[in-house]
Amino acid sequence: MTLPPRSTLLTTPRLTLRPSDGGDAARAFEIRSDPAVSRMLSLARFPPDRGETADWFADHAREWAKGLAFRFAIARHDRMIGLIDLDDVSVDGREAEIGVWLEQACWGRGYAGEAARAVVDWAFGPLGLTRIRAGHAQDNAGSARLVQALGFRHVGDVAVPSRSRGEDVLQRRYVLHRS
Numbered sequence: 001m002t003l004p005p006r007s008t009l010l011t012t013p014r015l016t017l018r019p020s021d022g023g024d025a026a027r028a029f030e031i032r033s034d035p036a037v038s039r040m041l042s043l044a045r046f047p048p049d050r051g052e053t054a055d056w057f058a059d060h061a062r063e064w065a066k067g068l069a070f071r072f073a074i075a076r077h078d079r080m081i082g083l084i085d086l087d088d089v090s091v092d093g094r095e096a097e098i099g100v101w102l103e104q105a106c107w108g109r110g111y112a113g114e115a116a117r118a119v120v121d122w123a124f125g126p127l128g129l130t131r132i133r134a135g136h137a138q139d140n141a142g143s144a145r146l147v148q149a150l151g152f153r154h155v156g157d158v159a160v161p162s163r164s165r166g167e168d169v170l171q172r173r174y175v176l177h178r179s
């Protein structure tokens, strides 16, 4: 894997994706304070913790520099509307997990698909990944449609603890290979 510069900027017709940092924590806290967003994210605490969110975002530059995770703030007209990331990068740098969340006011307009296509192209292009994993809670119809529209293949279901729901949820798992 070629470590990309922090100046990496991905643009789509309507969105700008830029590496996220500590300055995005307050907006992320606001977006994740919506239970409809957090309940779909297995690792999200609900209600979110301001300090924990700040610490996490402050760490994004280090994660990037170490090749551990590549996280982008999704911006529309200079306002952050969500986050899309590739994390859990494998030791050989060939594989990672994609995740995305948007503020609810922006759902249903094709933004996630637009952002995800840009990140997948970047991941299989300049970043050099050969395989991307994805997963969503069984009751997440939007995410199911999104991964299928991107061409991910369903490979199985696993029970995972959901921090936001306080119980296990069945997660549907997918992979996408570089063609």
Ligand SMILES: CC(C)(COP(=O)(O)OP(=O)(O)OC[C@H]1O[C@@H](n2cnc3c(N)ncnc32)[C@H](O)[C@@H]1OP(=O)(O)O)[C@@H](O)C(=O)NCCC(=O)NCCS
Pocket (backbone or CB within 6 Å): 036, 037, 038, 040, 041, 099, 100, 101, 102, 103, 106, 107, 108, 109, 110, 111, 112, 113, 114, 135, 136, 137, 140, 141, 142, 143, 145, 146, 149
């Ligand atoms: C999942 C999420 C990212 C989708 O974002 P979005 O911008 O609304 O998605 P898009 O508008 O790009 O839609 C992608 C596809 O899903 C479909 N879709 C979106 N929401 C849907 C819903 N609630 N039910 C069924 N289909 C839906 C769209 O029609 C589109 O399908 P198409 O490509 O065939 O037209 C957004 O709902 C979200 O942030 N949810 C909370 C967090 C979350 O679930 N993250 C993913 C965790 S795995």
